[in-house]
Amino acid sequence: MAEHDQIIEAALAMVDAGQPVALATVLETWGSAPRPVGAQLAISGDAAMVGSVSGGCVEGAVVAEALDLLETGECRVLEFGVSDDDAFAVGLACGGRIKVLVEPIGVGQGPSSDLLRDLAAARAARRPAAYVVNMSTWDRKIAALDDPQIAEAALAEKSRLDGELFIGLHMPPLRLAIIGAVHIAQALSDMAALAGYDVTVIDPRDSFGSTARFPGHTVVNDWPDEALAAHGLDARTAVVTLTHDPKLDNPAIQAALGADIFYLGCLGSTRTHGKRVAFLQQQGFSKAQIARIHGPVGLNIGSKTPAEIAVSILGQMTERLRRPETRP
Numbered sequence: 001m002a003e004h005d006q007i008i009e010a011a012l013a014m015v016d017a018g019q020p021v022a023l024a025t026v027l028e029t030w031g032s033a034p035r036p037v038g039a040q041l042a043i044s045g046d047a048a049m050v051g052s053v054s055g056g057c058v059e060g061a062v063v064a065e066a067l068d069l070l071e072t073g074e075c076r077v078l079e080f081g082v083s084d085d086d087a088f089a090v091g092l093a094c095g096g097r098i099k100v101l102v103e104p105i106g107v108g109q110g111p112s113s114d115l116l117r118d119l120a121a122a123r124a125a126r127r128p129a130a131y132v133v134n135m136s137t138w139d140r141k142i143a144a145l146d147d148p149q150i151a152e153a154a155l156a157e158k159s160r161l162d163g164e165l166f167i168g169l170h171m172p173p174l175r176l177a178i179i180g181a182v183h184i185a186q187a188l189s190d191m192a193a194l195a196g197y198d199v200t201v202i203d204p205r206d207s208f209g210s211t212a213r214f215p216g217h218t219v220v221n222d223w224p225d226e227a228l229a230a231h232g233l234d235a236r237t238a239v240v241t242l243t244h245d246p247k248l249d250n251p252a253i254q255a256a257l258g259a260d261i262f263y264l265g266c267l268g269s270t271r272t273h274g275k276r277v278a279f280l281q282q283q284g285f286s287k288a289q290i291a292r293i294h295g296p297v298g299l300n301i302g303s304k305t306p307a308e309i310a311v312s313i314l315g316q317m318t319e320r321l322r323r324p325e326t327r328p
Contacts, residue, residue, distance in 0.1 A: 005173055005196055006050070007023075007040040007041070007042050007050060007051040008023075008040070008042075008116055008119055008120050008123065008170070009120055009123075010042050010050035010051070011023055011042035011050075011105060011116065012113065012116055012117060012120055014042065014044045014048070015105060015106065015113050019044040019045050019046065019048075020044070020045035020070045020104070020105075020107070021042060021043065021044055021045070021070075021104075021105045021106075022042075022043045022066035022067075022069055022070055022102055022103060022104045022105065022110075023040060023041075023042055023043075023102070023103050023105060023110075023111075023116075024040065024041040024042075024043065024053050024062050024066060024100050024101065024102045024103075025038065025039070025040050025041075025053070025100065025101045025103075025166070025168060026038060026039045026040075026053050026098060026099070026100055027077065027099040027100060027101050027161045027166055028098070028099040028161050029097070029098050029099070030097040030098075034054055035052060035053055035054055035098075036158075036159075037158065037159045037160060037161070038158070038159030038168050038169060039051070039052065039053055040053070040168075041053045041059065041062060043062070043063050043066040043067070045067070045070055047063055047067065049063065053098070053100050054080075054098060057080075058080045058098060058100070061078070061080065062078065062100055062102065065078055065102055066102050066104070069102055069103075069104050070104045070107060072108065073104055073107040073108015073109060073110065074104075074108060074109055075101065075102065075103045075104070075108075075109040075110055075135070075138060076101075076102050077099060077100070077101050077102075077135065078099070078100045078101075078102060079097065079098070079099050079100075080097065080098050080099075080100070081097045081098075099161075101133070101135070101166060103133075109138045111133070111140050115140060115141075115142060118142045119131055119142050119170060122142065122170070123170055123172065123173070126172035126173075126232070126234065126236070127144070127172070128144075128145045128154075128169070128170070128171050128172060129142055129143065129144060129145070129169075129170050130142070130143045130144075130145065130147070130150045130153065130154070130167050130168060130169050130170065131167075131168040131170065132147075132149065132150060132165065132166070132167050132168075133165070133166050133168075134164055134165055135164045135165070135166060136164040145169075149165075149167075150167045150169075153167040153169060154169070157169060157171060171236060172234065172236045173196070173197075173198055173236065174195075174196055174197045174198070174236050174237075174238070174321070175197060175198045175199075175200070175231075175236060175237045175238070176188075176189075176192045176197040176198070176199050176200070176237070176238045176239075176240065176317075177200050177202060177227075177228060177231055177233075177237065177238070177239045177240070177252075178199065178200070178201045178202065178240050178242060179202050179203070179224045179239070179240065179241040179242060179243060179248060179249060179252040180202075180203055180208075180241060180242035180243030180244075180245075180248060180249070180267075181201050181202075181203035181205070181208035181209040181210070181213060181214065181219070182208065182242050182243065182306075183306040184242050184267070184306045184309050184310055184313075185201055185214075185242055186213060186214065186306070187306050187307040187309075187310035188240065188242075188310035188313055188314065189201055189214055189217050191310050191311065191314050192314060192317075193216070193217070195314060195318070197238075198218075199217045199218065200217070200218045200219075200220060200227075200231055201214050201217055201218065201219045201220070202219075202220045202222065202224050202227040202228070202231075202252070203219075203220075203221065203243070203248075204221055204222060204223050204224075204248070205221075206221055209221050223248075223251065224241075224248055224249075224251050224252035224255070225251035225252060225254070225255045228252060228255045228256070229255065233255065233256060233259035233260070233261050234259070234260060234261070235260045235261065235262055236262070237259075237261045237262070238261060238262060238263035238264070238265075238317050238320075238321075239252065239256040239261055239263070239264050239265075240263075240264075240265045240266075240267075240297065240313060240317075241253060241265070241266045241267060242267045242297075243267075244267060244268060244272070246275075246276070246279070249266060249276075250276070250279060250280075253266060253276070253280070253293065254280070254283065254285075257280070257285055257289050257290070257292065257293075262320055262321055262324070262327070263294070263316070263317045263320045263321065263327075264292055264293050264294065265293075265294040265295070265297035265298065265313055265316060265317070266293055266294070266295040266296075266297055267295075267296070267297050267309075268295060268296060268297075269296060270296060272295075273293075273295040273296060276293075276295065277290055291328045292327070292328050293328075294316060294320075294328075297309075297312075297313055297316070298312030298313040298315070298316050299312045299315045299316045299319075300312075301315070
């Protein structure tokens, strides 16, 4: 899981290390707020931070409040505003406002560490869940997305403040499975990790698929269909095939088309894609299923180098993720 998405896990690690910890969460934003509702920041008793609730313009004040609340055990909602005149100095295009909830963990009105462990367990199991807190009573629960109390937020897949009730959605981490440990994969794996994806590179050829070529990433030297079955495919997963070899790409494509992934991109020319389509039709895949493939892969930005092609792929993945109505 990308580090910037591990705020709950980081907070629990601080607790396990014997540190007092507070959790700050963005409740509402207006204007030019750089972080979305639900963004979080974990703050330890010695002022160590993981995550962010703004572009850096209010973190210092949030940390100061958090350290006080660790002493009192109170929870508090903070509001900050940045004028248009001051916005540029703190990295905003224009002014805005932000509302932040600060909760000391395991102290006074704050959530118990056991409750957060339940949330972390759901995240680890790739189960969507919501952290629900009533800010008038400070009652809390971890809810599944079929809970009627959070139906609207779950449908929109967005955290939200509803009166005194805050619903913080925790969707499974994004994942990218790359088939083919080629030069484009080297660039794409690093870029995707920076964008928040857990990356797995799959290639049965040991000379290509090695940790030396992909430091810091998971590398699997199995056949793609077997590797994807073990990896798991769901609505928070993207698959990109890059080998140009039908023996490797086609089994992965067939597995991906049978799953509810949000993106499938396949490298190859228009002619190569035509052969791919003919093969899949012979295998019984429908036109609608085959239309889910982005081939040739990536946005048409004139890419030439492996890094530029990786940029075009990641851009297309992002569009399909954030604008699902544009998916084929």
